[in-house]
Amino acid sequence: MASSIALRLANEATASQAVAAARMAKYAHQPPNTRRMYVGYQKEWEAWCNRYGWEDDSLVREAKLVLWLQEDVLQRRHAPRTRKRKVTPSTASISGPSSDADTKEALATEAKELAKNLETPLEEALAMLIDDRIAPQTPGGGEEDPIKGALLQYTTIEV
Numbered sequence: 001m002a003s004s005i006a007l008r009l010a011n012e013a014t015a016s017q018a019v020a021a022a023r024m025a026k027y028a029h030q031p032p033n034t035r036r037m038y039v040g041y042q043k044e045w046e047a048w049c050n051r052y053g054w055e056d057d058s059l060v061r062e063a064k065l066v067l068w069l070q071e072d073v074l075q076r077r078h079a080p081r082t083r084k085r086k087v088t089p090s091t092a093s094i095s096g097p098s099s100d101a102d103t104k105e106a107l108a109t110e111a112k113e114l115a116k117n118l119e120t121p122l123e124e125a126l127a128m129l130i131d132d133r134i135a136p137q138t139p140g141g142g143e144e145d146p147i148k149g150a151l152l153q154y155t156t157i158e159v
Helices: 002-029 032-052 062-073 100-118 122-134
Strands: none
Touching: 032 062, 100 122
16 A cells, blocks of 8 residues: 555656656747747746636647637737838839849949049949948038937946
């Protein structure tokens, strides 16, 4: 009799350890964004189950799930989805080229004009245009004051 009780207790301990190991494996292999998404819903489900005092706690059964969905989830009001406006020629921006080929063509034309005006080789004019587009120069030609227009943070102010 005593050995059967000890055996039963040992089996229950082994089973509870297996359940704990399975839970840890589930969390270890679950992507972090999935965990973040479902934690709130799981807490809401458990709170609803505790409110009703179900004997099987938060175990999901079909009848409980349907009742929870009807009482809590389906009663929520959500804003209706709106359609995105289609881009028409009247709403589209006409300010610049529309494709890569147009962009390259516009850049080549601008480089040719710059090379002609400055009397420099085309490669240098193209390099100047690309450098100017990557890091625009200030109108005065000098260095711009790094403090002017910058947001000062508490950590940058010396006290």
